[in-house]
Amino acid sequence: MKKQMWFPVLGVLIALLALTAGRTGKKENGFTLPGYHNADAKFLGAHIMTSVEEGLQVLDLEGNVVRQYDGLYASWLYVQEDISGQSGKSYAVAYSNHANETHILRLNENEELLEDRTVLKTDTLAIDPVLFQKGDTWFLTHTWIEGTVNNPDPQGENGTYTVKLYRSDDLEKWEYVTDIIRRKQNLEDGDVRCVDGTLYYFFEMEQYDKGPSAICVMISKDEGETWSGPTELLPAIADHEMASCEPTEEGWRLYVSCDYASVGESYQGASVYYADYTRDFAPIGTCRQSAMPDNEAVRLYEVKEIDGQLCFLFARNFLTDCDLLLRTLEREAD
Numbered sequence: 001m002k003k004q005m006w007f008p009v010l011g012v013l014i015a016l017l018a019l020t021a022g023r024t025g026k027k028e029n030g031f032t033l034p035g036y037h038n039a040d041a042k043f044l045g046a047h048i049m050t051s052v053e054e055g056l057q058v059l060d061l062e063g064n065v066v067r068q069y070d071g072l073y074a075s076w077l078y079v080q081e082d083i084s085g086q087s088g089k090s091y092a093v094a095y096s097n098h099a100n101e102t103h104i105l106r107l108n109e110n111e112e113l114l115e116d117r118t119v120l121k122t123d124t125l126a127i128d129p130v131l132f133q134k135g136d137t138w139f140l141t142h143t144w145i146e147g148t149v150n151n152p153d154p155q156g157e158n159g160t161y162t163v164k165l166y167r168s169d170d171l172e173k174w175e176y177v178t179d180i181i182r183r184k185q186n187l188e189d190g191d192v193r194c195v196d197g198t199l200y201y202f203f204e205m206e207q208y209d210k211g212p213s214a215i216c217v218m219i220s221k222d223e224g225e226t227w228s229g230p231t232e233l234l235p236a237i238a239d240h241e242m243a244s245c246e247p248t249e250e251g252w253r254l255y256v257s258c259d260y261a262s263v264g265e266s267y268q269g270a271s272v273y274y275a276d277y278t279r280d281f282a283p284i285g286t287c288r289q290s291a292m293p294d295n296e297a298v299r300l301y302e303v304k305e306i307d308g309q310l311c312f313l314f315a316r317n318f319l320t321d322c323d324l325l326l327r328t329l330e331r332e333a334d
Helices: 003-024
Strands: 030-033 038-044 047-052 055-059 065-073 076-081 090-096 101-108 113-121 126-134 137-146 160-168 175-183 186-195 198-206 213-220 231-234 240-247 251-258 271-278 283-289 298-306 309-316 323-329
Touching (some): 030 309, 038 076, 038 298, 090 126, 113 137, 137 186, 160 186, 175 198, 198 240, 231 251, 231 271, 240 298, 251 298
Parallel strands (some): 076 126
Antiparallel strands (some): 030 323, 038 047, 047 055, 090 101, 137 160, 160 175, 186 198, 198 213, 251 271
């Protein structure tokens, strides 16, 4: 080979090796999928479910596509693992889309499609479905938006966001229970935990799109019939995007991505932070920056412990490149 040809060939080899390392996680402790442009992502067992151009895919923990579901379109996802009362391990996935539909997708342990059912059809956009089980009863929430969606102007008029709760005995027929909260503010990133029979609804309450937002919790002790007012866990001094709030031995641990270091830059200036609380949500210490690798320009989707490691699933530069990343960490400092 001619000497002058070595340099471009060497460059190609280096690029291929870098791409391979990025996808396998051997050098990154995770994976990077550049320019993936996904709308949402959640862990599905030891895999990942994501929506790319509203098409549903399942990835392994090296970033490889292992399954896709043709003809199913989703923008917002929620995964409920290990369905009780079912034979073998299985999953139920709630998802909603821009056709104003909320679906329940049922999968077996190999992520094979068992059923896809439209359970709710609305006259207006409904986002952020949350699916959970309490005993033999299923609950589902989603957030209706009437009027302006994601108003970006501090002086503009927000739409009215309403978090609605439904219940079912069979994941097929759903009855309306109540409105958990209704505000002329952006209510996003909802999640529910059931601990000792009590329901906890966590969510982001935003003043305007990508502006300052609070992370709040509301509590129900009567199967979701009535709810407390919002308790503020993090104040609206920056743009918080909630990923998870899980029970711990001391109480709770909350993970968010937030632009604390560059307020006003939203996702592009965000990093991952965590905060600890007692069981009654009194703060333990202050909100701390996570030691997660590549903790810059983050929109955090979910944090989950897999095989003894914390796994962080997130987008980088969500508004531009929108790379999809997985990073792992042994544990956070106490």
